[in-house]
Amino acid sequence: MKQRLFVTIVAIVVFLGMGGRAVLACGCGCGWICGQNRCEFTCSDCSLSEEISASATCCSQARDNTPCGLE
Amino acid sequence: MNIATRGRRRVIFVATGSICLLSVVGLTIAKKASSKQPQVLTQNNKDSLLKFVENSSDLPMRVAGNDDCPLRIMRAAMKEISGPDFSRLTGRTTDRVTVSSVPEVSLVNTSGETITGFILVVRDPQSRTTRGFVQEKVSVDPGSEYLVKREHFLEPERVTFANEQGVVSATKLPGLDSEKYWLGFAEPSDIFLTVGRVTFKNGRNWTIKEGGEVR
Numbered sequence A: 001m002k003q004r005l006f007v008t009i010v011a012i013v014v015f016l017g018m019g020g021r022a023v024l025a026c027g028c029g030c031g032w033i034c035g036q037n038r039c040e041f042t043c044s045d046c047s048l049s050e051e052i053s054a055s056a057t058c059c060s061q062a063r064d065n066t067p068c069g070l071e
Numbered sequence B: 001m002n003i004a005t006r007g008r009r010r011v012i013f014v015a016t017g018s019i020c021l022l023s024v025v026g027l028t029i030a031k032k033a034s035s036k037q038p039q040v041l042t043q044n045n046k047d048s049l050l051k052f053v054e055n056s057s058d059l060p061m062r063v064a065g066n067d068d069c070p071l072r073i074m075r076a077a078m079k080e081i082s083g084p085d086f087s088r089l090t091g092r093t094t095d096r097v098t099v100s101s102v103p104e105v106s107l108v109n110t111s112g113e114t115i116t117g118f119i120l121v122v123r124d125p126q127s128r129t130t131r132g133f134v135q136e137k138v139s140v141d142p143g144s145e146y147l148v149k150r151e152h153f154l155e156p157e158r159v160t161f162a163n164e165q166g167v168v169s170a171t172k173l174p175g176l177d178s179e180k181y182w183l184g185f186a187e188p189s190d191i192f193l194t195v196g197r198v199t200f201k202n203g204r205n206w207t208i209k210e211g212g213e214v215r
Helices: A002-017 A048-063 B003-036 B043-055 B083-090
Strands: A022-024 A030-034 A038-044 B071-078 B080-082 B098-101 B104-109 B115-124 B129-135 B145-148 B157-163 B166-172 B192-200 B205-207
Touching (some): A038 A048, A048 B115, B043 B083, B080 B083
Antiparallel strands (some): A022 A030, B104 B145, B115 B129, B115 B192, B157 B166
16 A cells, blocks of 8 residues: 555656656556657567557557556 | 895786786776767867758658558658767767668558547667657548658657756757667668558557568
8 A cells, every 4th residue: 555655656756757748668668758649659679569559558548647657 | 135035026026017917908998988988079060060960961761561551651751870970969879880860751641531640650670679659639631741740759858957047947859969869779771660550530540560571
């Protein structure tokens, strides 16, 4: 419970520190930085289809303000 | 000459030899390290290099797997610089002979439906490294064009500077002197550009199929 609270606080601090842009790290060696309507990403050691699938999922979740990877 | 004097001389000889050897090793390492350091440019030199790169002609980027995509890549242009120029501009070392920039891309909706989102990627299949972005909430009507600027691949950087109001923090887009502007993970000839996924207004998706050069 305490650990979950700590992770949530860290996530909020990181999110605010990035000026409201979510930095995500969910699966497949990818990292996303999500802004208003666009998510930039870099991936390494993933297949193209894995990257596309992970990016589509991650970025749509970020739109709902529940960035995956920080949960 | 007694044994004690001979022993002292041996110690002095060994110590002097060790110091000389260590100095030679140290100097060699320092020389190698300094040769790997990117050459530091004066502001004037950097400005003229920036101007030179800005004014250099665009080169086409290789496109793959886009033939049956509803969002066709009509034009993909990149800047290209030498590895040493990349190091001079960004302050980062590289083993690349040449480095290309993120591209500027012209896309056309060749489908009969409105496109509301897409994923654009630049990939090196050998190192399995990709750079791209997911674009949402756009409206590209059938037959119309959508221009992707280089800035679309770049997230703004937070910069801190001092002015009359004191120390101010703000965000700005990385420029040509930022390594983010460049695709340093592969040689330009090894990378390809493609549209990975297209989302239509009715919620339907088109996704690229892997195979051949698209991998």
